[in-house]
Amino acid sequence: MLASSQTLSSFNLSSTKSIIDDLNLVQQRFVNQLPLIITVLGLIGFIGNLFTFLQPKLRNNSFCIYTLTASFIDIINLFVNLFPQYLNPTSDSASSFISDKLICKLRLFSVVFFPQLSLDLLMMSLIDRYACTFDPTSRMSRLIRLKTVPWMIFITTAVSCVASLYSPLTYDIIPGYGCGATNPTANAIAYISIHGILTPLVMLIFVFFTYRNIVQHRQRAGGALTTERNRRRNHFIGMVFAQVFVSSFFVLLWIGVYWYFLTIQNSNQSAEEWAIVGFLMSLTNNLYYLIHVRSFYLSTLTSNLFRKTMIAGVLKLFSQTLYHRWRGRNAFISNLAVTMRVGQNRQEDTANQLRSVL
Missing domain, CATH: 1.20.1070.10 (Rhodopsin 7-helix transmembrane proteins)
Structure with a gap:
């Protein structure tokens, strides 16, 4: 009887330690x-x-x-x-x-x-x-x-x-x-x-x-x-x-x-x-x-109005960003084309001057 009581007591003690250790582990990790x-x-x-x-x-x-x-x-x-x-x-x-x-x-x-x-x-x-x-x-x-x-x-x-x-x-x-x-x-x-x-x-x-x-x-x-x-x-x-x-x-x-x-x-x-x-x-x-x-x-x-307003704002934000990028890209291409055209015109003027001299 004494041995069984000691076994039961040790089992309860180990079970208690196990629960406490599990809770401490969840506490630390989660x-x-x-x-x-x-x-x-x-x-x-x-x-x-x-x-x-x-x-x-x-x-x-x-x-x-x-x-x-x-x-x-x-x-x-x-x-x-x-x-x-x-x-x-x-x-x-x-x-x-x-x-x-x-x-x-x-x-x-x-x-x-x-x-x-x-x-x-x-x-x-x-x-x-x-x-x-x-x-x-x-x-x-x-x-x-x-x-x-x-x-x-x-x-x-x-x-x-x-x-x-x-x-x-x-x-x-x-x-x-x-x-x-x-x-x-x-x-x-x-x-x-x-x-x-x-x-x-x-x-x-x-x-x-x-x-x-x-x-x-x-x-x-x-x-x-x-x-x-x-x-x-x-x-x-x-x-x-x-x-x-x-x-x-x-x-x-x-x-x-x-x-x-x-x-x-x-x-x-x-x-x-x-x-x-x-x-x-x-x-x-x-x-x-x-x-x-x-x-x-x-x-x-819960609110369709909130979702629509948020999505519309996001699309507006991105659309403006894309629009400004597209506009900047087009401006760069236009400026490059103008520069190339000006350079080409200058080359043609120089060639015409040489022909007139010769």
């Missing part, structure tokens, strides 16, 4: 490479959004301005908060890099502020599409006026800043540890409440209101023909709906794992269970940054 992959995808998406939304057909639309501004915030967030993890993924930023109280607070503020501002700008895009479902004479339609957009972006930035102030207030330099949460409970409650519950909930509520207004508008219109304005509005609504659902999924995925970690952090867990939780924390934290990549790719997949 998860630790995600920051670089996501940053590259985000940079490509930002360039695509910048090129497409600045086309004359879209650049004067309030929804496109909100989306392009959010894309700009996304690329800043990727390079400030995600990409440095790839440069030194195994280092402890709290003890190695952050040694000053101000740097600690600014660092944690940026970690919370940029993602929150990106989601709030997405919410403004959704509110903009919600306002489009009202009649042009209503007060809600004022939100889609171009002169209102800068003020709304300013207000959104201020609200995001206020909603993120809890982070620097609950973090400070801890002697012997570095930059850490001085009140972990308050920080976790604020983070989960604002970013994990309130923000996705408000976005989903506006999705419901927008969809309800569209259905009511179609019922009132009956079999009337759809105008160009309504078709464009529907294109943008499909884009923002897809972005809201994908963003909410990744937010809730990360918040769920983070909440589970908070509930078991003071309990007795085996080494295998802690390894699994740590792996899931790292994986979902990296996947959370896909929120800041989704705009360009979801727009390309």
